[in-house]
Amino acid sequence: MGFRIKVYLICLFVTLTGFCTATSEDILIKNAERTIDLTSQLVKITHRLTLSNTGKSSVKSFSFPIDPKAQEKLSYFKAQLADGKESSGELKTEFSTVKGILTYKITLSSSLEPGQIVKVLVGTVFTHHLSPHPKEITQKEKQLVQYRGNAYIYTPYKVTTQTTKVLLSSSTVESYTKVKPSSQSDSTITYGPYENVAPLSEEGIIIHYENNTPFLSVGHLLRHIEVSHWGNIAVEETLDVYHGGAKLKGSFSRFEYQREQSGVSSVKSFKTVLPELAADVYYRDEIGNISTSNLRQEDDGDVSLELRPRFPLFGGWKTHYVVGYNLPSFANLFNSGDEFVLQMDLISHIFDHMVVDDALVRIILPEGASNIEVETPYAVTRLPDSLHFTYLDVKGRPVVEIAAKNLVENHIQPFKLRYTFSRIVMLQEPFLCVLAFFLLFLTFIIYARLDFSITKV
Missing domain, CATH: 2.60.40.1730 (tricorn interacting facor f3 domain)
Incomplete structure (x- = not known):
């Protein structure tokens, strides 16, 4: 049966x-x-x-x-x-x-x-x-x-x-x-x-x-997001940008480039869109700050940063630069008691019709953050967490690293990072500063009261 x-x-x-x-x-x-x-x-x-x-x-x-x-x-x-x-x-x-x-x-x-x-x-x-x-x-x-x-x-x-x-x-x-x-x-x-x-x-x-539209691509993007519970989120992006169009044959003549309408497929400048509350914006390369950039507020509230490299980009040419800015934490950091949620775009708008071949996003949390969970809008690779040390750090700040490849403008979507952080830990750095000054003054007091002379006068 x-x-x-x-x-x-x-x-x-x-x-x-x-x-x-x-x-x-x-x-x-x-x-x-x-x-x-x-x-x-x-x-x-x-x-x-x-x-x-x-x-x-x-x-x-x-x-x-x-x-x-x-x-x-x-x-x-x-x-x-x-x-x-x-x-x-x-x-x-x-x-x-x-x-x-x-x-x-x-x-x-x-x-x-x-x-x-x-x-x-x-x-x-x-x-x-x-x-x-x-x-x-x-x-x-x-x-x-x-x-x-x-x-x-x-x-x-x-x-x-x-x-x-x-x-x-x-x-x-x-x-x-x-x-x-x-x-x-x-x-x-x-x-x-x-x-x-x-x-x-x-x-x-x-x-x-x-097709003479810009064939700009980001070979590698390193995006740092440093969260501070003192009211600031610092964002810095390091980019390797290259022109993937037809390569330039022969030498480049700046005289002809400025005199004639030549180099129609080259890229003189491009526009990066920053968040509405972005402040303290800087733009530099290996030589230093690039003063030809132009920052303005758009009608829709976003901050538009026009970036102009030191030289026009032809096919096969590339450039390396850094863009950074600060954001107030209230716009992207939310909490209920000791439970915090950071919500930001995983990548930002670098230029129109962008292509990002390889991206690495490093999110630096305050020292003492625990129970870290990441929710991304699409499939990414989460690398092992690490530690970042800066001034007055004892155990180090947790760093969440996310890697992704082959990204376009459609991937400009927000992620959510949840973690637990006790507000008492925020007193650690002020306490260390007070303790350091106290020990310094105590050392001077002891030194002033000691007598190091060989014989008494």
């Missing part, structure tokens, strides 16, 4: 597994509208999908694979419900690697019943996806880049109708792959509409066009 029950359970499990697989295959994409934004150094792709359940049972989730040729360059992924022109309702996503393909599982907010449809908006951002072609240009030449992609949407489901619009930064297009029907209008290339496209269809396309 027990054997029959086991066989029945195994058969039931196999049946349910096959049934679940069948329901996922019953998804049909009735309409797909894809927009590929190539107006900057980033490749931003937005998919507006209309999903239909053609099966006999409800569907709770669907898969969204990333094109294997571009998955290593993926920086950001987001899925949400789309309702007309407005989009809302962010959806839960989980990623895994299936047969070497990075695949996201998108869970719908409610089950998709048979015969029903749902509209979903899926956004992706890729970095270092555009390649300069040619790789080297002279000071007077304009920058041309190539984009390689797929004319069809890479999906495991059948698509009834799909259209792709490619937005370019210029109407100057050297060439582009034509997949009928396709057309160009000014700075927009349209592929489609294509009817009844089979799953995982591929048709490679290459778009060669002019």
Whole structure:
């Protein structure tokens, strides 16, 4: 009897597994509208999908694979419900690697019943996806880049109708792959509409066009956040910035650069956005303070810092500098008794359409902080905690280190750091100062009263 029950359970499990697989295959994409934004150094792709359940049972989730040729360059992924022109309702996503393909599982907010449809908006951002072609240009030449992609949407489901619009930064297009029907209008290339496209269809396309937007990237970012319970949060960023566009061929002539409209792909300056309450801002490099920077308050309240390096940045050139400022602690540090929460952006806005290849955030807490917990808005690597020693420290200040790679502006999101800190510990440094002065005066008193003469007068 027990054997029959086991066989029945195994058969039931196999049946349910096959049934679940069948329901996922019953998804049909009735309409797909894809927009590929190539107006900057980033490749931003937005998919507006209309999903239909053609099966006999409800569907709770669907898969969204990333094109294997571009998955290593993926920086950001987001899925949400789309309702007309407005989009809302962010959806839960989980990623895994299936047969070497990075695949996201998108869970719908409610089950998709048979015969029903749902509209979903899926956004992706890729970095270092555009390649300069040619790789080297002279000071007077304009920058041309190539984009390689797929004319069809890479999906495991059948698509009834799909259209792709490619937005370019210029109407100057050297060439582009034509997949009928396709057309160009000014700075927009349209592929489609294509009817009844089979799953995982591929048709490679290459778009060669002019793009002189800044190709600035941060090779390494070291961000220090030092928390003081005396009312101040000190922030300092050390950056290695490089121009990832076409390299400069030949020598650089500053005379021609100033006289003519040359070096259109070079970067003279860029704007960093600081928090509204930022004060005591400084900007320096290895030589010293750079006085050509410009600090002003924007209408939206943010502080805009225009940074102008000592020399313009051409392709292959790089610069190293430090930016620092102070923030009042009441804006980012909250507490209930001895329980404190620090809430700040993990990274800041360095420049428009930024790319951060490697970032290390060091959060220095007051001496005596314990029970440290970190909550980040996206997956990062938390390194082992360490200690930082400064004036009047005895045990050292706890340092939380967070590492992340391949970041863009979408990653400017706040983290939460919770810890326990007793206010009595704040009296440690004043007590040490008082004790030091007391011992110093006591030493002078004793020294003045002692008689070090050999004979009495």
